[in-house]
Amino acid sequence: MNKTLYPLKFTPILKEKIWGGQKLRTLLNKESNLPNSGESWEITDVDDNTSIVSNGALKGKSLKDLLESFGSELIGIHNYRIFKNKFPLLIKFIDAKEALSIQLHPNDKLAAERHNSFGKTEMWYVMQADKDSKLIVGFNQNVDSEKYLKHLEDKTLPEILNFDTVKKGDTYFIEVGRLHAIGAGVMLAEIQQTSDVTYRVYDWDRVDDDGNERELHNDLAIDAIDFNMPDNFRVAYSKTENQLNQMVSCPYFTTSYLEVTTTLKKENNKDSFIIYICVEGSATITYNEHSENIKKGETILVPAAVEHYEINSKKATLLEVYV
Numbered sequence: 001m002n003k004t005l006y007p008l009k010f011t012p013i014l015k016e017k018i019w020g021g022q023k024l025r026t027l028l029n030k031e032s033n034l035p036n037s038g039e040s041w042e043i044t045d046v047d048d049n050t051s052i053v054s055n056g057a058l059k060g061k062s063l064k065d066l067l068e069s070f071g072s073e074l075i076g077i078h079n080y081r082i083f084k085n086k087f088p089l090l091i092k093f094i095d096a097k098e099a100l101s102i103q104l105h106p107n108d109k110l111a112a113e114r115h116n117s118f119g120k121t122e123m124w125y126v127m128q129a130d131k132d133s134k135l136i137v138g139f140n141q142n143v144d145s146e147k148y149l150k151h152l153e154d155k156t157l158p159e160i161l162n163f164d165t166v167k168k169g170d171t172y173f174i175e176v177g178r179l180h181a182i183g184a185g186v187m188l189a190e191i192q193q194t195s196d197v198t199y200r201v202y203d204w205d206r207v208d209d210d211g212n213e214r215e216l217h218n219d220l221a222i223d224a225i226d227f228n229m230p231d232n233f234r235v236a237y238s239k240t241e242n243q244l245n246q247m248v249s250c251p252y253f254t255t256s257y258l259e260v261t262t263t264l265k266k267e268n269n270k271d272s273f274i275i276y277i278c279v280e281g282s283a284t285i286t287y288n289e290h291s292e293n294i295k296k297g298e299t300i301l302v303p304a305a306v307e308h309y310e311i312n313s314k315k316a317t318l319l320e321v322y323v
Helices: 063-072 077-082 107-114 146-153
Strands: 014-023 037-044 089-096 102-104 124-131 134-138 161-165 171-174 179-183 186-195 200-203 245-249 254-260 263-267 272-289 290-295 298-303 308-322
Touching: 014 089, 102 134, 134 171, 146 200, 179 254, 186 272, 186 308, 245 272, 254 263, 290 298
Parallel strands: none
Antiparallel strands: 014 037, 037 089, 089 186, 102 179, 102 200, 124 171, 124 186, 134 161, 134 179, 245 254, 254 308, 263 308, 272 290, 272 298, 272 308
């Protein structure tokens, strides 16, 4: 047991986005002076956006520092063999005041060849949605590359895409190669591979303050789209209190829904770090003499070396994530 490590909190990194709003500040209490706060990067090791510890004896250390100092004690033996000093996940909150671009992400092979990066498999958990807000996920009909390119050229791409009206708790699995977009009025938690590689294919003909359109990546995207992907993006899951309800399990992460209304004694035998994302209420995570509160809009990382801990709450909804 490593007595140096304990449940870790990090300072969020807020991102200005052309489509962002103010819900991260007003609903999740994020400190931001940005006019359009689109994203809060909660735990990240993407290039120069590395998270900084905000609690305890390791306060001020970066996630990179922790990986170099603790290695497998932080992320697990198996994970450390694969990822070395690179944290494998990126955790975000996203607020879309306006619709995001229609986009997709390349798989590991393409991302490695083209960008020296991982691919970007991800999932969404809707935390709040304005009335009639929608997500775009996949196609609404059988589409091949020829049909797709014709609609893209005619600027009628949305006609062949699947629009889902969403509400709090709706969950989506976004595999690489799947077209998707977060619609206006949706705030969600996103769990993804550590990657910032996105191929934009359509941006609603938007321009910035200088009249410039954002860059599109259609030459790269056409080889990355999976036109034969099954319609399996909606995630069905149970909500039994005080036990894990698995939502998504894939080679890159496993996420479960956990509604806590008591004290849970937890044992980490997964050979992995465990991340808790609080999407409703508040809870306390206790390990030895360390006790950390986590409330809606906050994220905490329990290192792999922390084998036994407790979660206590009268009412909290958490997403539990490990690799």
